[in-house]
Amino acid sequence: MAEVIQRDGTWAFDGSTIRITPGLHRSVPLFRQTYGEVAVPLAAVSDVVYESERRHGRLRMRLREGADPLLQATGGRLPDAADPYRLAVDADRSGIAEYVAEEIRHALLLDEVPKEPTASYLLPGPPVPVSVRSSDGTVSFDGAQVRIDWADTSDRIKRATGPRIICLGDLVQVEWLPNSGHEDGFLRFVTRETVFSKLPPERDPYTLDLWGSVRRDLLTALVAAAVTARLPHPSARTGAASTLRDLPAAAVPAQQDRDRADHHDVLLRRLRELGELHRDGVLTDEEFAMAKAAVLRGFE
Secondary structure (H helix, E strand, O other): EEEEEEOOOEEEOOOOOEEEOOOOOOOOOHHHHHHHHEEHHHHHHHEEEEOOOEEEEEEEEOOOOOHHHHHHHHHOOOHHOOOEEEEEEHHHHHHHHHHHHHHHHHHHHHHHOOOOOOOHHHOOOOOOOOEEOOOOEEEEEOOOOOOOEOOOOOHHHHHHHHHEEEHHHHEEEEEEEOOOOOOEEEEEEEOOOOOOOOOOOOOOOOOOEEOOOOHHHHOOHHHHHHOOOOOOOOHHHHHHHHHHOOOOOOHHHHHHHHHHHHHHHHHHHHHEEEHHHHHHHOOOOOHHHHHHHHHOOOOO
């Protein structure tokens, strides 16, 4: 067993799994403490490095592309301090940290673990049910559906539409951008009907606008990862795109026409919804004009 124990957390490697446990010290970010212990199978690892600095260093693990739904959902946008695959190491423990990194690299060579992207997720992602209160409302996921309950501070258009419930089967993907403290973030649930929506996050009833507490809003990545883990793996979507490229040349225009028709149907339904909200007094003339213009741009 190769193990390094620090205030920031613990890494323990038994030859097949790297068990990462966050520290309990107040300096450890809320996101890592909430995400909890992570058991990383060796097959999911691309590389491990120890980066040395004057007063301290850090262990950093790189996973194979497509192995982890958390990294897939966040797209490399997690702040360094919140990264569960990073461990701050005191200078006097640099030797043991280098030893742990070397043991993992040696095992990668012995097991001939490839560096290519994976065809499925090798980590399970956050357990469900999971619920997070953000600046724009509370988002929950039970493994089958997403529910958004808007906050009193949410845009009145969102509050007027009531709680948003989205079935997993209707989802295409999840888009997440952190609230940096300088720029707002968002958590967007993209469905088959909203895939071409251009509404801004503060007005989109399928999107949480993240503008409040950075620490709290960062936890929405847990929901993004939990949902992503239960959607088709990216390799499956790539395969579908390849199938379209492999169609006979004569069939491609027909397929594109069908896709364009489906796209237009979605936009027309969205226009009808906006019209109903306008007639009911939910949207002002100005709000309706702005939302309508955004949808009409999708026809271009």
